[in-house]
Amino acid sequence: MSVAMKNLKTFPGGLHPPDNKQWSADKPIEDCPMPDELVIPLAQHIGAPAEACVEAGELVKKGQLVGTAKGFVSVPIHASTSGEVVAVEPRPHPMGKALPAVVIKPDGEDAWLPGLQGGDPASLSPVELRDRIRDAGIVGMGGATFPAHVKLSPPEDKPIDTLILNGVECEPYLTADHRLMLERPEAILGGIAILQKILGVKRTCIGIEANKPDAIEQLTAATSDLPIEVVPLQVKYPQGAEKQLILAITGREVPSGGLPMDVGVVVQNVGTCTAIDDAVRRGLPLVERIATITGPGVVEPKNLRIRVGTSLQYLVDQCGGLKGEPAKIIMGGPMMGMAQLSLDVPATRGTSGLLLFTSENVPVRPEGPCLRCGRCVRACPARILPTTIAAYARLDLTDEAEAYHAMDCIECGCCTYSCPAALPLVQAIRGAKGAILAKRRKG
Amino acid sequence: MSSQLYLSSSPHVYAGDRTEQIMRGVIYALLPACGVAVYFFGLPALVTLALATFGCVGFEAACQKAMKQPVTVKDGSAALTGILLALNLPPNAPWWLTLLGAFVAIVISKQIYGGLGYNPFNPALVARVVLLISFPVQMTRWTAPAPLFSGIDAVSTATPLGQAKESVMLTGSLPSSMQGGMGDFLLGNMAGCLGEVSALALLLGGAYLLVRRIITWHIPVAYLGSTVVLAGIFWLVDGSRYPDPLFHLLTGGLMLGALFMATDMVTSPITGRGQIVYGIGCGILTVLIRLFGGYPEGVSFAILLMNAATPLIDRYTQPTKFGYVETKA
Numbered sequence: 195m196s197v198a199m200k201n202l203k204t205f206p207g208g209l210h211p212p213d214n215k216q217w218s219a220d221k222p223i224e225d226c227p228m229p230d231e232l233v234i235p236l237a238q239h240i241g242a243p244a245e246a247c248v249e250a251g252e253l254v255k256k257g258q259l260v261g262t263a264k265g266f267v268s269v270p271i272h273a274s275t276s277g278e279v280v281a282v283e284p285r286p287h288p289m290g291k292a293l294p295a296v297v298i299k300p301d302g303e304d305a306w307l308p309g310l311q312g313g314d315p316a317s318l319s320p321v322e323l324r325d326r327i328r329d330a331g332i333v334g335m336g337g338a339t340f341p342a343h344v345k346l347s348p349p350e351d352k353p354i355d356t357l358i359l360n361g362v363e364c365e366p367y368l369t370a371d372h373r374l375m376l377e378r379p380e381a382i383l384g385g386i387a388i389l390q391k392i393l394g395v396k397r398t399c400i401g402i403e404a405n406k407p408d409a410i411e412q413l414t415a416a417t418s419d420l421p422i423e424v425v426p427l428q429v430k431y432p433q434g435a436e437k438q439l440i441l442a443i444t445g446r447e448v449p450s451g452g453l454p455m456d457v458g459v460v461v462q463n464v465g466t467c468t469a470i471d472d473a474v475r476r477g478l479p480l481v482e483r484i485a486t487i488t489g490p491g492v493v494e495p496k497n498l499r500i501r502v503g504t505s506l507q508y509l510v511d512q513c514g515g516l517k518g519e520p521a522k523i524i525m526g527g528p529m530m531g532m533a534q535l536s537l538d539v540p541a542t543r544g545t546s547g548l549l550l551f552t553s554e555n556v557p558v559r560p561e562g563p564c565l566r567c568g569r570c571v572r573a574c575p576a577r578i579l580p581t582t583i584a585a586y587a588r589l590d591l592t593d594e595a596e597a598y599h600a601m602d603c604i605e606c607g608c609c610t611y612s613c614p615a616a617l618p619l620v621q622a623i624r625g626a627k628g629a630i631l632a633k634r635r636k637g
Numbered sequence: 638m639s640s641q642l643y644l645s646s647s648p649h650v651y652a653g654d655r656t657e658q659i660m661r662g663v664i665y666a667l668l669p670a671c672g673v674a675v676y677f678f679g680l681p682a683l684v685t686l687a688l689a690t691f692g693c694v695g696f697e698a699a700c701q702k703a704m705k706q707p708v709t710v711k712d713g714s715a716a717l718t719g720i721l722l723a724l725n726l727p728p729n730a731p732w733w734l735t736l737l738g739a740f741v742a743i744v745i746s747k748q749i750y751g752g753l754g755y756n757p758f759n760p761a762l763v764a765r766v767v768l769l770i771s772f773p774v775q776m777t778r779w780t781a782p783a784p785l786f787s788g789i790d791a792v793s794t795a796t797p798l799g800q801a802k803e804s805v806m807l808t809g810s811l812p813s814s815m816q817g818g819m820g821d822f823l824l825g826n827m828a829g830c831l832g833e834v835s836a837l838a839l840l841l842g843g844a845y846l847l848v849r850r851i852i853t854w855h856i857p858v859a860y861l862g863s864t865v866v867l868a869g870i871f872w873l874v875d876g877s878r879y880p881d882p883l884f885h886l887l888t889g890g891l892m893l894g895a896l897f898m899a900t901d902m903v904t905s906p907i908t909g910r911g912q913i914v915y916g917i918g919c920g921i922l923t924v925l926i927r928l929f930g931g932y933p934e935g936v937s938f939a940i941l942l943m944n945a946a947t948p949l950i951d952r953y954t955q956p957t958k959f960g961y962v963e964t965k966a
Contacts, residue, residue, distance in 0.1 A: 209652070211650055211652075366650065437959065437960070441959075447959060447960055447961075447962045448960055449960045449961075450958065450959070450960035450961055451960070452960065519641075520642065521641060521642065521643055522642065522643045522645075522649060523642065524647075524649055526647075528647075528648060528649045528650040529647060529648045529649075529650065530647045530648070531647055531649065532646075532647065533643065533644045533645055533646070533647075533649065534644075535642070535644060536642070549649075551649065553641070555650075556643050556649075557651070559651065559655075562656045562709075562712065562753070562754075563751075563752065563753050563754030563755065564754050565656060565659070565753070565754055565902045565903055566754065566902050566903050566905075566907050567659065567902045568853075568902065568907045568908065568909075569652075571907050571908055571956070572853075572909070575959065576958060576959045576960075577956040577957060577958050577959050578956075578958055578959075579907065579908075579955060579956075581907070582907075599958050602958055602959060602960060605647075607647050607648030610648050610651070611648050611650065611651055611652055612652050613651075613652075614652075614654045614655050614656045614658070614659055615655075615656050615754075616651070616655070620646075620647075620648070621645075621646050624646065
């Protein structure tokens with residue numbers, strides 16, 4: 195195996211946070227046991243939340259519809275095991291407030307809904323394939339949770355010629371996609387074949403950071419006879435950000451304010467790919483996913499196959515419990531994940547990881563004045579001036595922040611990470627983006 | 638469950654380098670030059686270094702106390718300004734001159750603007766120029782190096798740049814023989830400000846700054862490069878009147894300026910492109926002042942003038958944002 199580190203493709207900007215993947219990278223995926231209760235939020239994706247179609251007291255099977263999609267940019271929600279619906283009510287949600295959820299008490303059978311049927315992708319039309327993906331509730335599983343069928347429905351004036359599979363996993367600590375590429379390459383290839391058929395693309399690439407040589411080797415071997423390129427990429431955060439990935443692989447820049455389809459590209463995460471394969475070939479809705487439970491605050495970091503709706507507390511219990519006092523609970527990775535109020539929230543379709551920090555990992559960092567050292571500018575993959583925009587944002591100068599292209603910020607956090615003065619730069623820019631959007635809606 | 642759970646928006650991890658570590662890093666990088674200064678100029682150099690450093694720290698603390706601001710001398714920026722100021726003073730600067738410089742640097746050109754990060758001009762250079770204009774006699778009373786323990790008494794002499802300037806003004810050509818050779822210039826065995834003497838010690842410190850990634854190559858390379866090119870052109874045109882580029886590089890305050898003064902983050906452009914423009918501006922102004930100005934040395938004025946241009950440079954050298962580059966789909 196030799197992944198030459200030089201001449202690897204990448205994007206300008208970015209940085210190299212310690213990846214800390216060693217804690218879980220060699221741990222094979224384990225099935226997470228059945229919790230006593232599953233809290234399945236109806237809002238697990240970007241777009242309109244689903245609407246509950248079951249009531250308390252109803253018995254459901256695994257894979258049964260419990261929430262229907264509301265509109266095009268929305269997906270249906272399914273029961274992630276068989277059992278009794280004990281409540282349909284607002285419950286604490288990873289977004290920070292209580293949101294409607296279907297609460298299921300498992301019956302222990304874990305019985306699939308009878309009649310879920312797979313199909314042969316070769317005999318299904320692109321439209322039928324896309325409908326199956328939509329009906330299975332598949333969303334982008336890298337964490338963004340954008341409904342997959344929407345990306346697969348480009349308008350006619352946006353021809354798609356390239357499909358990119360995102361196996362970069364540039365967030366430190368997370369190894370879920372890495373394990374998936376090692377353990378389920380056939381499902382990834384199956385998903386790719388379905389996506390290729392739907393989109394009719396000329397070129398298909400799997401982008402993987404060079405710190406996963408085993409995955410690169412395995413997928414390269416598995417795709418030797420297929421029209422699929424495995425592209426090793428430089429190890430650099432945020433290499434897995436959609437626009438940065440497209441630039442690295444195709445040399446195309448998604449225009450400001452545009453979408454990948456504007457440059458003829460569709461990007462899907464490798465986890466989404468396996469979910470698509472399961473949905474089409476096996477007829478299974480999206481009710482489980484792989485998540486990395488890790489960090490200095492858990493006893494034994496693991497990669498778990500988890501049911502949607504499992505509480506974070508239960509996931510931690512499966513990893514030997516907490517190690518020391520937790521000081522920060524992060525759903526997702528350390529660069530873009532969301533800090534949680536408690537472990538009493540459910541994992542969702544977008545939960546790629548659960549990261550626990552103890553007080554040593556949460557340093558007290560008093561803010562200082564900007565030194566104009568330029569580190570945020572050099573690190574910014576959007577090539578904007580984070581410190582300048584943040585300064586305007588702090589003064590509520592929304593128009594100036596917009597003129598300096600605040601809306602082009604991808605919120606990767608490189609600026610805040612690199613700031614020696616501990617300024618909350620990306621946080622201030624997020625604030626400015628909210629203010630700009632509010633102003634646009636009014637205007 | 639823990640009683641203390643932190644809730645903040647991402648990112649949740651941070652790079653190690655903090656402001657005080659950057660300041661400390663620059664101070665470490667200046668230690669070789671300080672050592673050479675003390676070696677060649679003895680006790681007076683040490684006194685000047687100590688006075689300037691403690692003076693700056695003291696003025697910063699006093700000023701912040703008087704303005705009811707938190708005292709931030711622990712960030713090391715005032716100590717760094719003090720060391721840079723000392724390195725910009727002649728070896729036998731009287732004590733009151735040094736302290737006055739510290740006052741001008743910290744109070745007038747830093748704290749009045751709002752403290753660290755808000756000063757438009759390099760504080761140590763403002764102090765140097767104020768002193769140079771106000772006390773030209775004391776600020777240009779140079780002594781020849783008298784290495785420690787050598788038993789040599791300090792004697793008055795001119796700096797190499799001063800000799801060159803005087804000779805050109807009086808006779809229209811460079812002096813036929815200069816005191817000292819390139820080897821002396823490299824090591825620092827010549828007259829000048831404390832920190833102007835040893836190019837080698839300064840280069841060592843500059844290399845440390847680059848390796849530690851405290852500075853990037855843009856400003857030093859653009860500054861030194863443009864100086865060499867422009868000085869080289871004049872030298873090629875008339876070598877009897879204009880000194881060669883190596884002489885320009887190794888004498889006066891150029892090395893100190895290009896590596897430590899012009900690279901001051903607060904007062905220089907924020908992007909690499911801007912830093913190149915700024916560095917070239919510094920180089921051109923330095924050569925023009927040295928060759929055609931009233932003063933033999935132009936580094937301080939060049940950098941301060943380019944400090945003034947920094948906001949403008951920043952405005953016109955913004956990076957091309959992602960998504961504004963035409964690529965073919």
